Amino acid sequence: MKRGRPFYGVETGVAILDSDIPRPVGDIGNARSFDYPVQYQVVTGVGPKDMFRPRSEKVADGFAQAINTMAGQGVRIAATSCGLLAHYQQEVASRTDIPIAMSSLIQIPVVLRLLRPEQSVLLLTIDAERITPAHLEQSGVGESDRSRVVVQDMAHAPYFLSVIKGTEDDYDSNRALAEVLRAVDEGLGRAPDCGAIVIECTNLPPFSNDIKAHTGLPVWDALTLTDWLAGAVEPRQ
Structure with missing residues (x-):
């Protein structure tokens, strides 16, 4: 094991919307939904309402930055917290340092x-x-x-x-x-x-x-x- 990470043992990340809605077990925003450690990174300033608006660079930039932040901390693969992000798949994947599934x-x-x-x-x-x-x-x-x-x-x-x-x-x-x-x-x-x-x-x-x-x-x-x-x-x- 080499130094270079702030913490260890988390390989999978979730870039999550900036929201405080309830997230019971089974929701991707509840860490107990998984049998393995998951790291979350909030996409600050991008919330559920943005998912119902026209496609925007703010959303693409926010998710790319959040995913790359996790990548810099050692996360190796990531998902997101909204399926409506599908039409950002190619753009964000082209700008991130790890594989990302947007939807x-x-x-x-x-x-x-x-x-x-x-x-x-x-x-x-x-x-x-x-x-x-x-x-x-x-x-x-x-x-x-x-x-x-x-x-x-x-x-x-x-x-x-x-x-x-x-x-x-x-x-x-x-x-x-x-x-x-x-x-x-x-x-x-x-x-x-x-x-x-x-x-x-x-x-x-x-x-x-x-x-x-x-x-x-x-x-x-x-x-x-x-x-x-x-x-x-x-x-x-």
Whole structure:
């Protein structure tokens, strides 16, 4: 072991939005969601509201800087705390010193390859209007595959959205779960040949086990992505 790091034993990082919303176990912003150490770096001045605004250099600069700060401290691979960052993937990756996955959406091309050609993927997102062709392109979803991605948002989940947007201080996960499963059912109603679910929002993985049990389908989310990243750098037990 050589000197040169302020601390040791952390290989995986998460560049996290500047926010104080509740983050239960299962959320990427809760360190107990992982079986390995995770280092967080807050992207100061970039919060959830910025995710609903047009693409900006402030966001790209903030995440690139946060990731490089972690890299300078010894972190070897990183994820972020919002799937809507997908359209920053190539730009930020080109400016960081370590591999970075900006969004759980980059799992979609792999998931599509796992399914029969006629099957679709349900993409559960906080806001369907924010999922643009650029988000899918930057995530590696080719134009020929986009018809196989059925996008379902949380438009009819007022309580869950109030928590995520910071207008509700107390978080009742059971109340939110009912809204989440309702959104999933609505999406499956539009995707009868659905073979798998990919979750965009990093605040939804606390419900992934419930979604698996409810639908019987495999579910990929921010935690499955981060676990995959960590598998490349974390020592095997």
